[in-house]
Amino acid sequence: MQLFNTLTRAVEPIIPLDPAGKRVSLYVCGPTIYNYGHIGNFRTYVAVDLLRRSLRHFGYNVDHVMQFTDVDDKTIRGAREKNLPLKEFTAIYRQAFLEDAKTLNIEIPERTPNATDHIPAMIALIQKLLDKKSAYVSDDGSVYFRIASFPDYGCLCHLDLEGLISGARVSQDEYEKEGVGDFVLWKKWVAADGEVGWDSPWGKGRPGWHIECSALSMEHLGPQIDIHGGGTDLRFPHHENEIAQSEAATGLPFVGHWFHVEHLLVDGQKMSKSLGNMYTVRDVLDRGYTGRELRYALLSGANYAKNLNFTWQGMEDAKTALQRIDEWRKRVRAVAPALPPPDSEQMEASPGVATFLRELDLALANDLNINDALGRFFSLIRETHKALDAGTLTPLQAHHLKVAWNKFDAILGLGDAVVAVPAEIQALLDQRAEARKAKNFSLSDELRKKIEVLGWKVKDTAKGQELLPG
RNA sequence: GGCGGGGUAGCCAAGUGGUAAGGCACGGCUCUGCAAAAGCUGUAUACGUCGGUUCGAUUCCGACCCUCGCCUCCA
Numbered sequence: 001m002q003l004f005n006t007l008t009r010a011v012e013p014i015i016p017l018d019p020a021g022k023r024v025s026l027y028v029c030g031p032t033i034y035n036y037g038h039i040g041n042f043r044t045y046v047a048v049d050l051l052r053r054s055l056r057h058f059g060y061n062v063d064h065v066m067q068f069t070d071v072d073d074k075t076i077r078g079a080r081e082k083n084l085p086l087k088e089f090t091a092i093y094r095q096a097f098l099e100d101a102k103t104l105n106i107e108i109p110e111r112t113p114n115a116t117d118h119i120p121a122m123i124a125l126i127q128k129l130l131d132k133k134s135a136y137v138s139d140d141g142s143v144y145f146r147i148a149s150f151p152d153y154g155c156l157c158h159l160d161l162e163g164l165i166s167g168a169r170v171s172q173d174e175y176e177k178e179g180v181g182d183f184v185l186w187k188k189w190v191a192a193d194g195e196v197g198w199d200s201p202w203g204k205g206r207p208g209w210h211i212e213c214s215a216l217s218m219e220h221l222g223p224q225i226d227i228h229g230g231g232t233d234l235r236f237p238h239h240e241n242e243i244a245q246s247e248a249a250t251g252l253p254f255v256g257h258w259f260h261v262e263h264l265l266v267d268g269q270k271m272s273k274s275l276g277n278m279y280t281v282r283d284v285l286d287r288g289y290t291g292r293e294l295r296y297a298l299l300s301g302a303n304y305a306k307n308l309n310f311t312w313q314g315m316e317d318a319k320t321a322l323q324r325i326d327e328w329r330k331r332v333r334a335v336a337p338a339l340p341p342p343d344s345e346q347m348e349a350s351p352g353v354a355t356f357l358r359e360l361d362l363a364l365a366n367d368l369n370i371n372d373a374l375g376r377f378f379s380l381i382r383e384t385h386k387a388l389d390a391g392t393l394t395p396l397q398a399h400h401l402k403v404a405w406n407k408f409d410a411i412l413g414l415g416d417a418v419v420a421v422p423a424e425i426q427a428l429l430d431q432r433a434e435a436r437k438a439k440n441f442s443l444s445d446e447l448r449k450k451i452e453v454l455g456w457k458v459k460d461t462a463k464g465q466e467l468l469p470g
Numbered sequence: 471g472g473c474g475g476g477g478u479a480g481c482c483a484a485g486u487g488g489u490a491a492g493g494c495a496c497g498g499c500u501c502u503g504c505a506a507a508a509g510c511u512g513u514a515u516a517c518g519u520c521g522g523u524u525c526g527a528u529u530c531c532g533a534c535c536c537u538c539g540c541c542u543c544c545a
Contacts, residue, residue, distance in 0.1 A: 009474090042545080072543090074543080157473075158474085159472085159473070159541075181542075183542070230545065231544080233545065234544080235540075238544090240542090241542085261545070262538095263538090265538075269538095270539085300493075301482070302482085307539080311481085311482085314481085314494090317481080317494040318494090320494060320495095321494070323507090324493085327508060331508090363484090369484070371483060371492075371493090372491075374492065375484060375485095375492035375493080376491075376492080379492070382509090385508090386509090386510075389500090441504075444503090445504075445505080448506085452506095459507040460507090461502095462501095
């Protein structure tokens with residue numbers, strides 16, 4: 001399986017550190033839990049989910065860790081505004097994130113530690129950096145990483161330090177630092193922190209943002225990991241700093257493969273509060289879309305490494321495309337017998353299906369090209385309909401199609417459309433069935449209208465009425 | 471200023487040194503009590519501009535234009 005590696009700027013095969021080549025360690029920078037996540041956040045996590053599922057598709061055991069950042073300026077401020085202890089405040093948004101992830105059918109990583117549950121590991125790592133003279137304690141009692149001690153600094157983002165420093169914005173309040181690029185590992189407690197703070201060898205304070213990911217990934221996955229992912233904005237400085245900290249501490253290459261997901265745009269523009277285009281998952285649901293429709297839009301809207309332009313028209317397109325898939329599945333299911341899954345040799349009895357599965361592998365192995373796979377899948381759908389209409393699709397072939405879908409959906413994660421029919425609607429449907437039986441079409445039409453007003457569509461098929469959400 | 475992504479039909483989006491998947495939209499047909507839905511099918515001067523390399527470039531090279539992002543808050 002080949003994946004673009006930001007570090008080398010090349011598509012490269014994934015070669016796990018595991019001698020058996022089976023286990024892949026994956027660390028992903030999780031959200032700061034001070035608010036509901038927006039669809040941009042979830043674009044990243046849907047892409048990571050695609051990676052995770054694809055790795056498993058190719059037979060890897062994925063050991064995936066994602067931390068929740070539950071202490072920083074924003075969480076502290078939010079807790080203060082709500083007059084809640086930090087822990088209680090962040091618990092609300094941790095829970096919300098997990099719910100939204102479920103809405104999108106994002107698999108929860110094997111471990112999802114909160115940063116503040118691992119303060120000792122961070123302190124130990126900072127101490128190690130101090131011992132190695134890669135860090136220093138400033139006059140005010142904060143601890144900083146000394147960039148000058150790490151010659152490779154800038155390797156991920158291909159920055160040269162000179163240019164970086166001369167061109168960069170430099171905040172004036174950080175006069176305690178030796179070098180402008182130095183970043184904080186441990187922040188000395190200040191009054192604005194209120195109740196928040198932990199004791200350390202350098203006094204009361206809290207960890208800097210970057211150190212948590214290094215400490216947590218080392219604690220859970222060891223000093224070296226196969227893949228480290230996150231949103232593209234984290235490349236610099238966050239991931240650059242993680243590399244510096246981690247490698248300065250261990251002397252080992254920290255990450256084999258850096259995986260960065262490009263940002264989502266809304267109507268071609270960056271999301272921002274002032275434009276009023278920051279949508280949460282809940283906002284999308286409130287507009288009447290389902291989580292799987294949003295997931296499909298996020299998955300098919302663009303390759304993970306490209307900007308994805310979110311539009312409501314795009315949501316409509318996703319919804320319609322998904323209906324096409326669902327319709328196909330209904331037809332296939334009606335013909336497919338219950339049989340055990342075939343092996344690949346038996347699958348050759350359905351050349352179209354066998355070809356599709358090979359194409360699926362190739363597409364995924366090629367830097368997660370899900371759109372290529374979807375394109376081929378829709379072609380398979382057309383072929384199926386044609387065969388079905390011609391009456392040439394055998395039950396065995398239908399079975400194979402069903403199996404192929406299951407394999408594909410293990411990656412897509414779309415599952416089934418869940419339609420809960422309200423009792424009121426069901427009653428109208430029953431009445432209408434009666435009317436139709438009696439060939440009372442005017443009453444039938446009247447009932448159809450009533451149902452439509454309530455937000456549902458009825459279609460009449462050879463097998464009777466079928467209900468669709470409006 | 472430094473670095474990096476993009477510009478493919480009405481919209482979205484794959485891809486390739488030999489004349490370009492797929493989805494949505496649109497037209498036609500089938501089905502239907504009527505619809506709707508669905509299916510089939512069709513349409514389109516679609517590869518930002520100008521040069522270069524080549525038998526041949528959308529695909530390689532150069533320049534330019536437009537656009538988006540990052541340059542220590544940020545998925």
